[in-house]
Amino acid sequence: MRVVVPFDAGDPKTRLAPVLGAEERIAFAQAMRDDVCDSVLEAGGRPVLLSTEPIEHECPVRVDERALGTAVDAAVADTLEQAEACGVVMADCALASAEVIRRLGVGTEDAADAAITLVPARGGGTNALVIRDSRFETDFHGVSISDHRNAARSMGVSLREFDSYRLGTDVDVPGDLPEVLLHGRGRAVEWLADRFTLTTNDGRVTVERQ
C-alpha cells in the first residue's frame, strides 16, 4: 500500500522552539520523518513524502505547497486511481513501528476493510488514515478526529478507528519529548538522547538538556 507522509520542509515543529533551535527543529523533524518512512518500508508499504518544498530523499517526493488537507486529498486521489487503498501517516509520529504500521493494514491489501480508517491523536487530532474512498476529504485543522468521523458518517461509508498509542502520539510540544525517549526506536530517539535526558519534576516526567 502506498502511504503518504506529509512533511513541512520549511519551518517545522515551531511549538518545539522553547527547547530546540531552528536548525535543531529541522534535524529532529527529519529524523522523525525518516523513522516513519523506515517503519512503512519495513511493514511492506511504499512511502511517498508529501513535502511543502522540493527535498532530496531516497523515497519518492511529491511537492505540494497548498494547505495540508488539500495536498493530502490530491495525493490520495491520485493513488486511488490505481490502488484499492491509500495510507496517510504524519511525519511526526516518532513512535511509529513497522509492527503497528502492519497492524494498521499497510503491507496487506485487504479490500474487505473499512472505507475509512482513522487513527486518533491526543487532543482531537488525526495522526494516520487509510482511505479506500476518494470522495473522503481530510481536514487537519481543529478537532480533526470529529470532523473526519462526521465526514465518513455523512458519506454513509464504513468507519474503523484504530487503537494505537504509538501512532496516536505525535510530537508537537516539549511535553511530547519524554515519549520519544521512553518509547522511540529509531533515529529520532538517537538524536534526542544525544542532547536530552529524562528527568522527573514533581512526579511528572520531562526532559532536560545535557
Added chain:
Amino acid sequence: MRVVVPFDAGDPKTRLAPVLGAEERIAFAQAMRDDVCDSVLEAGGRPVLLSTEPIEHECPVRVDERALGTAVDAAVADTLEQAEACGVVMADCALASAEVIRRLGVGTEDAADAAITLVPARGGGTNALVIRDSRFETDFHGVSISDHRNAARSMGVSLREFDSYRLGTDVDVPGDLPEVLLHGRGRAVEWLADRFTLTTNDGRVTVERQ
C-alpha cells in the same frame, strides 16, 4: 481472567481539583471505575476492585490500604495461586473498551503469551499489565514503565508491550478531560458531557464548564 482494578476510594483524582469539586471528583472517579469494570466484564474477564477503603459494589471488592504496588502484588499473587494469569487495569482508564481489553488477552487464557505484558501510559506510567509470573513486583511511582521493563528483564522472562491509545490514556489532569469527551463510551463521558463541553483555544482542544 481475573482483572484487578485498583481504586482510591478516599480522595481520588486530586489533580483534577482545579476544575472539579471534591464530590465531583468522587462521582467522576466512580464513573470511570465502573466503565473499566463493565469493559472487563464484557470482554469476558472477572474484575476485582482493589480499594483503599471498604466500598459497596456489585463486583468483588478486596480492601488493602497499603501502598498501591504492594496491594497490587498481593492481589496478583493470590490470583496466580489458582490461575495462569492475572490482569491489572487502572480505574481511571476512562477510554477502556471491551474490544481493547479482549485484545489485551483478557477473556482468553493463552498461557503461550508473554510472562509480563505492559501497557504504557503517557508520561512514563503503566496503565495496565498482564502478569503470569508471581515473582514480578509492580511499582507505580515515577517512570514506572521503565522500572517494569527493567524488572522483567532482570528476571529474564518474556516481555510484551501492548500498544493501545485507549488503555494508554488515563485521566489525571484537566488536560486529559477532552480525551474522555472525544473518545469515551460509557458513564464517565455521560457524566462529563452533562457538565462540560469541548472548546478549542489557540488551536488546542480543552473543556469548558457549561
